[in-house]
Amino acid sequence: MTHPEQGTSGFVALGLSNELVRELTKQGITEPTPIQAQAIPVLQEGHDLMASAQTGTGKTAAFLLPALNRLSRPATHHGKGPRILVLTPTRELAEQVSKVAISFARSLQRCKVVTVTGGVPYPIQHRELALPLEVLVATPGRLTDLMRSGRIDFRRLELLVLDEADRMLDMGFIDEVEAIVAQLPQQRQTALFSATLSDAVQRFAAPMLNNPLKVELAPQGLPTANVQQSVHWADGYEHKQKLTAALLQASPETQSIVFVATKADADSIADWLRLAGIRADAMHGDLQQRVRRKVLDRLRRSEIDVLVATDVAARGIDVAGIGQVINFDLPKFAEDYIHRIGRTGRAGRKGNAVSLVTKNDFGAYTKISRRYEVQFEQMELEGLEARFRPGQGRAAGDRGGKRPGGYGGNKPRHGQGGRWQGEGQSRAPRSEPTGRIYGDAPREHATAPRGEHRDGYAARSQDGYARKPYEGQRRDGEREFARPAREERYSGNSERPSYARDGKDGQRREPRSAGQRAPGSRYQQ
Numbered sequence: 400m401t402h403p404e405q406g407t408s409g410f411v412a413l414g415l416s417n418e419l420v421r422e423l424t425k426q427g428i429t430e431p432t433p434i435q436a437q438a439i440p441v442l443q444e445g446h447d448l449m450a451s452a453q454t455g456t457g458k459t460a461a462f463l464l465p466a467l468n469r470l471s472r473p474a475t476h477h478g479k480g481p482r483i484l485v486l487t488p489t490r491e492l493a494e495q496v497s498k499v500a501i502s503f504a505r506s507l508q509r510c511k512v513v514t515v516t517g518g519v520p521y522p523i524q525h526r527e528l529a530l531p532l533e534v535l536v537a538t539p540g541r542l543t544d545l546m547r548s549g550r551i552d553f554r555r556l557e558l559l560v561l562d563e564a565d566r567m568l569d570m571g572f573i574d575e576v577e578a579i580v581a582q583l584p585q586q587r588q589t590a591l592f593s594a595t596l597s598d599a600v601q602r603f604a605a606p607m608l609n610n611p612l613k614v615e616l617a618p619q620g621l622p623t624a625n626v627q628q629s630v631h632w633a634d635g636y637e638h639k640q641k642l643t644a645a646l647l648q649a650s651p652e653t654q655s656i657v658f659v660a661t662k663a664d665a666d667s668i669a670d671w672l673r674l675a676g677i678r679a680d681a682m683h684g685d686l687q688q689r690v691r692r693k694v695l696d697r698l699r700r701s702e703i704d705v706l707v708a709t710d711v712a713a714r715g716i717d718v719a720g721i722g723q724v725i726n727f728d729l730p731k732f733a734e735d736y737i738h739r740i741g742r743t744g745r746a747g748r749k750g751n752a753v754s755l756v757t758k759n760d761f762g763a764y765t766k767i768s769r770r771y772e773v774q775f776e777q778m779e780l781e782g783l784e785a786r787f788r789p790g791q792g793r794a795a796g797d798r799g800g801k802r803p804g805g806y807g808g809n810k811p812r813h814g815q816g817g818r819w820q821g822e823g824q825s826r827a828p829r830s831e832p833t834g835r836i837y838g839d840a841p842r843e844h845a846t847a848p849r850g851e852h853r854d855g856y857a858a859r860s861q862d863g864y865a866r867k868p869y870e871g872q873r874r875d876g877e878r879e880f881a882r883p884a885r886e887e888r889y890s891g892n893s894e895r896p897s898y899a900r901d902g903k904d905g906q907r908r909e910p911r912s913a914g915q916r917a918p919g920s921r922y923q924q
Contacts, residue, residue: 413439415464416471418506423464426502432457437614438590439465442558447611448590449604453737455745456616458592459499462560467504469557470533480552481513481535484559484583486576488566490516490538490688491695495717496562497536510534517541518688525550539567539575546582553583561607564593565600569732573603580607594734625744626724626752630764630775632785633755639727640668642755644675645780646725647705650751653722654698657707658739660728668727669707679705710735716742726754729763736767753778758787 409430410420423429431439434452441448442465452458466483474482485500487493497514504510513527515537524541528550535551545551559580561567567576589611591604596615604611633639647655657672659665662683669681680703682694697703699718706716710730721743730736743750754775756764768775779785 409436410464413464414443415439415468418471419464419468419503422503422506428460432461434458434614434616435461435464437616438462441612441614442466442588442590443468445588447588447608448614449596449601449608449611450590450592450614450616451594451596452592452614452616453594453741455741459496459562460503462562462590462592463496463500463503466534466558466560467500467507467510470504470507470510474555475557476555478552478555479529479531480555481532482555482557483534484553484556485534485536485562486539486542486560486567486579487536487562488538488570488572489563489711490518490691491711491716492563493536493538494692497534500534500536504534512536515541515545516688518691521545539572539579543575543578546579556583556587559583559587559589559607561589561591561604564591564604565595565597565734566738568599568603569734577606594737625748626740626750628740628773628775629751629753629778630756631753631778631780632787632789633757634785634787635757638783638785639755639757640671642780642783643668643725643727644672644677645783646723646753647672647677648675650723651704653704654701654718654720655705655723655725656716656721656739656742657705657725657727658730659707659709660731662709664728665707665709669705672705672707677705678703679707681707682711683709684711710739717745718742719745719748721745722748722750724750724752726752729754729756729760729767731763733763733767733770737771761789 408420408424410423410428413431413436415423434450434456435458438448438450438458438461442462450458450461452461462485466485470482485493485496487496493514493516497512500512504512509531511530511532512534513524513532513536515524515528515535517538517540519541524545528545542551561576567573589608591600591608591611593600596613631642633642643657657668657679659668662685665681665683669679672679680694680697682691686694694703694706695716695718698706698716699720701720707727708716724740724743726736726739730739740750740752743752754760754764764775767773
């Protein structure tokens with residue numbers, strides 16, 4: 400019998416079971432998103448699939464709904480192993496997928512969902528895998544360890560889903576995924592979902608899929624339409640800290656995520672924000688899974704306002720209250736920028752994403768803006784304006800040294816001859832040459848002809864540095880003192896004259912003839 404509310408659901412036409420449609424209606428989900436409308440029929444017909452869609456577009460339901468609908472039919476093989484396997488790159492994303500699967504399968508009989516990730520004790524996962532299960536959501540690393548111990552039986556497997564395949568490539572899970580796929584039944588259905596179907600992703604997926612159909616809905620322009628994207632120029636690390644605190648204090652009722660590049664920065668910036676009176680906590684890969692889960696629960700319960708995280712949290716955080724994302728450091732890969740800002744502006748809400756860009760970040764900033772055609776809005780906080788302004792040269796009063804207020808400056812690197820990086824200028828030459836090799840600014844060598852040689856040494860040129868009287872080219876930016884020029888060449892048994900040590904006056908003595916010894920020498924005849 401058809402539920403009274405099922406007639407108003409757009410999922411009925413997609414061929415889902417009555418139990419699933421009823422559960423979706425209870426949750427207020429009545430119309431499929433574009434990725435769901437195109438991916439679900441392909442999976443329902445049994446085809447392999449390669450799909451690209453941005454985060455927040457409902458792609459998790461796009462593969463879970465047809466997967467759960469398959470469970471309404473009897474299994475083709477007997478056993479206790481899973482019929483559905485979903486591989487995700489991060490623990491947070493695995494837990495999010497499991498949470499959605501459990502909510503959809505409430506009305507289904509005997510549908511057990513198990514999550515297998517790192518950070519959880521092995522005995523707990525061994526007990527869960529010893530019982531019959533239908534859906535297994537796992538990260539590649541932990542699943543590979545459990546497979547080696549013979550804890551999982553894949554004889555009943557019918558569907559393999561690779562979620563966030565591009566992220567798996569970035570995190571280096573190629574070998575683990577290939578090892579897992581090699582142990583799965585050949586007669587199975589495979590679906591791959593990714594933010595973009597790049598050439599690398601397609602090469603990675605080719606051996607695993609059988610004549611897949613493609614569904615590409617990833618936009619090539621603005622990654623997220625509901626997110627206002629801005630940039631604030633910064634002069635250094637401490638300047639970024641002050642900008643971050645000011646942005647967070649300007650929106651006290653908005654929960655935010657601050658993305659950083661390293662685990663150490665996540666901890667230090669979270670501590671610094673707490674000292675500034677902001678409720679913040681850190682999350683990164685070094686934390687145990689129970690600690691990371693606790694931090695996310697505190698964020699969902701609004702016990703903290705700011706989460707300082709590395710890219711491990713860019714995919715898998717689904718908190719409706721996130722209204723602002725701050726890129727303290729820009730990501731190494733442009734694709735990660737999409738998933739970072741996708742943590743805000745979800746489910747039709749408006750969001751704000753601010754990137755703090757220094758000279759060192761400008762290359763990554765340009766790559767992101769060009770690849771996704773993002774028109775960043777330039778913003779300035781009063782009292783925290785940056786001296787760094789791309790395209791405008793050096794700001795007035797910029798000395799190129801330590802920034803006022805402790806922002807730090809650009810120091811000359813060793814081996815660059817005192818040249819200040821990014822300025823395109825060098826120090827003025829000294830009036831009196833010192834003869835030192837290190838620390839002098841590069842200068843043009845004088846073109847005056849070489850002077851007369853005296854005592855085997857080259858005369859100094861006009862720039863105060865000795866010319867080399869021997870063959871060989873001087874490398875750019877280097878200065879070398881000339882070696883003593885040889886006045887004679889010896890061959891055969893001819894004797895070579897020996898030179899006495901320099902005298903106290905610094906002058907070289909005349910060479911002695913063979914056999915001549917210094918007075919008082921014990922070798923004197």
